[in-house]
Amino acid sequence: MINDVERVLLSEEQLATRIVELGAEITADYAGEEILMIGVLRGAVLFMADLARAIKIPVAIDFMAVSSYGAGTSSSGVVRILKDLDENVEGKHVLVVEDIIDSGLTLNYLVDNLKSRQPASIKICTLLNKPDRRKVDVDIAYNGFTIPDYFVIGYGLDYAEKYRNLPFIGILKPEIYQD
Secondary structure (H helix, E strand, O other): OHHHEEEEEEOHHHHHHHHHHHHHHHHHHOOOOOEEEEEEEOOOHHHHHHHHHHOOOOEEEEEEEEEOOOOOOOOOOOOEEEEOOOOOOOOOEEEEEEEEEOOOHHHHHHHHHHHOOOOOEEEEEEEEEOHHHOOOOOOOOEEEEEOOOOOEEEOOEOEOOEOOOOOOEEEEOHHHHOO
8 A cells, every 4th residue: 555655745734733632623623612523424534533533522422424526536526415414503503624635626515505504603624635726716714735636545535445554645656547
């Protein structure tokens, strides 16, 4: 697996430091409140677990699974909800936790869907932001890292369901995913 990595983009230490910082920002912004963290499966699981531990206010957790990629490497723009929430979001402070935002199409659809359920507030926290690929505006309240347009893997991010367990964010060698 490690031989498929062109280079490490973000180390374990960089990830851990930034997640503690994000947790402190979120804790301060929501002081005296409870939040419902909604993780976007599957990529956000590792980030969300570490982020939840870094937040020092009451946190509930739920998950949604959405798809716009299929087996490809870029968003198709057609979004499907594969797993909906178990929790009712009405009147709650919702924090959507995403692993990476590139085109913004999937997240835009997801946020519109959640807004229709009447939460008290909704904010987005992403580990990685790839603005060079953006097709729609996304209001990111908490941004871990802004990265160039690389195909990245590790720390929850995958290619063909591989590499999620790498403890860092790495750039996947192009020969692995190109036809």
